[in-house]
Amino acid sequence: MASSIGSVSGEGTQSTSPSLTSLAFKEVCRQLEAFVVGKKASASFVCGGLIPIDTKAVAGSTSSQPISVSPPVRICWYTDGDNISRVLTLPLDSNADSKSASDNLHRLVVGCDPASFGRGQEDVIDPRYRKARKLEPRHFFTSFHPSDFGILQNVEQILLPNFNTLSQNSLPFRKLSAELYKLNVYSGPSGLFRQHVDTPRSQSQIGSLVVCLPSPFKGGNLIVQHEGKQVTFDWSHQSASAIQWAAFYSDCEHEIETVTEGERITLTYNLYVTEPVGGSILPSLIVDPKSLSLHSFLKELVVEPGFMKEGGAFGFYCSHAYPHTSDEAPMLLPRALKGADLVLYSVFKSLGIQINVVPVIMEDDYKGDEDEEDECEEDDSEQSGKEQVAPEKEQGASEKDQGASEKDQGVSEKEQGASEKEQSASEKVRVGDKLHAYVATDMMTEEGKSSLQALDWAWPGKHRPEVTWIGSSTHQKMALSHIAYGNEPSQSTVYSYAAMIAEIPPFLERQDLIDA
Ligand SMILES: O=C(O)CCC(=O)C(=O)O
């Protein structure tokens, strides 16, 4: 984790003209940080809901409106072995021959394959970590679709709100699309999935949706976490009679506690951020950034002549993880910003203040320090080229579902514990000029020179002492690999954080913003 209120150099640019005193400027930074922390605490990272089953309802509603109850859900599947397709209706029909209905459920369970998960670059089956079964979408189809029940609209409102006003379009309208990923069965008495993060299937994946089908079970709580906050979904009580769902951002850790009885049957979907086709589709929820207290706070600052009189900049580390060093990063960000990051970005935009998402590198991590280099070498010794996945430092968090060895991930992430990387206010931050793909270079740094030399050569960025850094950072991605010269030349890797830099114009140039 990097510094809080890293430096107060923003005020330094004002030293020749009336300016906020050093103390007042520190207080401004403290308050701004409190806003950011508050936003992180209140921003949503997960949402969920319930759709009761009406056993008399029939599939195929003619209404264009989302429907609020669901008919029983049909699953039609076949297994490679016998090539026979079968149909199961959930909840099991209490009027039908209960033996044949439960036989059918049993057939579905045994027709599924053991579910794997990604560990490092491998896809593994380890029942101590994940005890579940799965069906691939090519082996089944279902009468259930999340858009029939307005689930995607609900998720959009919470996880992908549009912070636009009619006059200021801070981001193009964004929509969610859902792609069916798997059917999973977690069976009592021991089905579970320990804490993990889903590996995004593509760079535009923003989250996951889990839909729990009506089938009775006990236990099996889904627990979702982000930055110390956690939300628990206990679906057991209504498991027999309702469809229950949860959606969360892809970088949220989550787990399924042990299913002690019954069958917990879920459909999982990957959620992608897209721009709606056709400009006339209005989003269902538009948040006006001007209604947020951070907006008033910043507006009061920019009208203050003594505040950054000659101009300056604030830097904020993103609180969510993004594929910010992937090929698609420039196209994806800021469009795929999540939660508190999205709020911050939109508020600055609505004030007419330029704000950009950029990569940043903490130089102190790499400064000519041979031990540091050795550590990197060790990390990366097995890696070559762009498809590498950095070994994770934290076992629990590193376990990835959906095949963490995904070849499309391209770049890897190294999470840092908060206390692990507390950094001083004087630390040097190298700010990238723009988002760009991970750089793999075979340039050799000279003996005794650190990764900083490779950065000078191959990573477009510079020092920006005028930036006042607010908050702390958590998510790193591989930014650059190079060959470090030594007795044995070896590969070293530099990691970057995603950050947002808000450029505050000089007082005389902010009149337009003030009048707006
Ligand atoms: O079934 C659930 O509640 C979550 C499933 C899950 O985490 C996964 O499939 O990756």
Ligand SMILES: [Fe+2]
């Ligand atoms: Fe998962």
